[in-house]
Amino acid sequence: MRLINAPPSPYGRKIAIALKEKQIAFETYYDQPWGDTTCTVDYSPLEQLPILVLDTGKAIYDSTYILEWLELRYPEPPLLPTDVDGILGAKLLQMLGERVMEAVHQITFELKRSYPSEDWVSRQTRKVRKGLDEIDRLVCGRCPAVGDAITVGDIAVGSTVLVFDFLISNDFAPDLEVLRWRHDRRDLETFIGALENRQSFQETKPAMMDVDLQAVVC
Numbered sequence: 001m002r003l004i005n006a007p008p009s010p011y012g013r014k015i016a017i018a019l020k021e022k023q024i025a026f027e028t029y030y031d032q033p034w035g036d037t038t039c040t041v042d043y044s045p046l047e048q049l050p051i052l053v054l055d056t057g058k059a060i061y062d063s064t065y066i067l068e069w070l071e072l073r074y075p076e077p078p079l080l081p082t083d084v085d086g087i088l089g090a091k092l093l094q095m096l097g098e099r100v101m102e103a104v105h106q107i108t109f110e111l112k113r114s115y116p117s118e119d120w121v122s123r124q125t126r127k128v129r130k131g132l133d134e135i136d137r138l139v140c141g142r143c144p145a146v147g148d149a150i151t152v153g154d155i156a157v158g159s160t161v162l163v164f165d166f167l168i169s170n171d172f173a174p175d176l177e178v179l180r181w182r183h184d185r186r187d188l189e190t191f192i193g194a195l196e197n198r199q200s201f202q203e204t205k206p207a208m209m210d211v212d213l214q215a216v217v218c
């Protein structure tokens with residue numbers, strides 16, 4: 001399998017982590033989806049990465065759908081609990097992690113515009129803050145040890161909040177207070193600290209890429 005990814009992408013990181021947790025061999029191809037030479041157009045009608053290209057040439061795209069696909073095609077080891085409440089809880093966490101990431105995406109793109117809408121930014125900021133508070137509440141008391149099972153929800157939340165640290169420390173995003181998720185969220189911090197110890201997280205840390213977001217939004 002080939003994973004079309006970008007080094008800083010939290011969406012692509014989710015898939016890389018899931019593949020590693022499931023011990024599925026894959027190679028990575030780095031792409032810049034906004035560039036003239038992007039290959040995403042050849043594989044996805046949405047022109048977005050991540051994309052998983054199978055050995056048959058078939059392409060699976062959109063990180064949420066790829067996670068579903070992986071779970072059905074490669075059920076072992078599972079990245080979902082077996083009981084209904086557990087499954088719904090993991091999917092709730094996954095959805096929150098993904099939607100919070102999308103709201104941050106909206107903020108960073110809006111702030112690159114010549115005349116950003118303050119209302120829009122504060123609306124998205126509210127979503128991020130409340131989403132993170134809810135995630136903090138949901139992970140309360142959890143601290144998965146290295147050998148413990150984790151879920152797609154854990155992966156989505158981990159990929160999202162850890163990219164905030166990366167974005168700030170590399171000046172890739174404005175230093176927004178809302179991205180400083182550790183402040184006052186001790187449960188989430190403990191939980192993420194445990195996830196970060198896993199090999200799958202260690203081996204998929206975000207990295208820099210030359211992207212001119214200003215050119216993208218204009």
Ligand SMILES: N[C@@H](CCC(=O)N[C@@H](CS)C(=O)NCC(=O)O)C(=O)O
Nearest residue numbers: 009011033047048049050062063064
């Ligand atoms: N909902 C998509 C979002 C993926 C996404 O936004 N990917 C970015 C790179 S991190 C991208 O390809 N952007 C190009 C575009 O949106 O046209 C997913 O979960 O896969």
